[in-house]
Amino acid sequence: MQKSRTIWNTFQKVGRRLGLVSTGVGIAIGGGAMALLMAAQEREQDPPMGPAIFVGDTVLKPYDPTPALTTKETRVDRAKYPATDIHAHWPASVEPAALLKAMDDLGVERAVNLSGGFGPQLDRMLARYSDAAPGRLVICGNIDFSKIDEPTFAADHVAMLERAQARGMAGLKIFKNLGLTIKDRTGKVVPIDDPRIEPIWAACGRLHIPVLIHSADPVAFFAPIDDKNERWLQLKRHPDWSFYGPGFPAREEVLLQRDRVMARHPNTTFIGAHLGDNGEDLSALEARLGRYRNFVVDLSAREAEMGRQPYAARAFLIRWQDRVLFGTDQYPGRPDQPRHRLYYRLLETADEYFKYYDHPFPPTGEWRVYGLHLPDAVLKKIYQSNADRVLGWRVRDRQRQAFRPRDSSTAP
16 A cells, blocks of 8 residues: 555656646556556656656657658748638638738638528628628538428528528538438438438529538547547547447448439539548549549648648549649638648648648647649649639629739749
């Protein structure tokens, strides 16, 4: 008993020295950490400063080495060609003028806000942003799935889309909760291909409204949160992002639900968010792009997936250069996440083994990435011309505000 108390006192002493954290009383010390602490107690010194030490399953000492590798570091402040960020999110508190200034600084000609809402909120977002900067600040609407059981659910939303399109709405965004967590009054999860939604998909085709849809999530989010999960740290910080276990449909089933909708509505353009949530398996994504001509994808929040497989990703983007759109999943000027410049470096340079993230912790995985150094012709399509085609009339005939390309000699 006395020895255990001494070890515990040593643990506390070491913890204070190393800045260790605990999750409260009743900490369970892992076997490896216990051995280190017992050895330290016997030697009356701190344990070695090696890889991460765990107490239970909580990281105590993060291991974040500085690579000794000397590589080229290219700073890219602006996109090489005017860019459309097809996948942005900003709240109504952000001033339009601040957005436009940040866009000019970053080389973003157009930003598409996917969080426009529905009903009166959508009207307010259109008035605040689309009216302030036509063709540059673009708004997409959303669906109120809390009304899925109402008899007029589909008809009401089709009418809303028609009105909003006349006001300048550019598209419809479907969040990932459809197919995963949204339930009807029976308690069942509403699938993406639920018949009650069919009239909305059809209306989008008739009205030429593109549908940007987030379906499922990374493979790791559907796997056990254990020592084999490559997103363990991320899921420990955000356990609510896990869809593993009973109560959730299988990941592939969610993707198949989306596929069935695309097959039934060939006249509706679907933009698969986050590389269609197939970034870990580009061959599967290629098969879907080949099967569904009405399917395109954006790059948002998948810089880690592209950058860790640079040969395959570069070949994929060149092969499918007409079906890929630039996006970040942030908004221009967001101070804590300057993600646009990271994307520019990834897409434009041949830099090697660099951090893809702008947080204290990697947001999606514990690795570094490699630049794809895409050809100029491919960059032009991914940055803007593909988005112009998908958005269609919404930008074709609008007066574009003054925009300064990064280099007039290379601007299209």
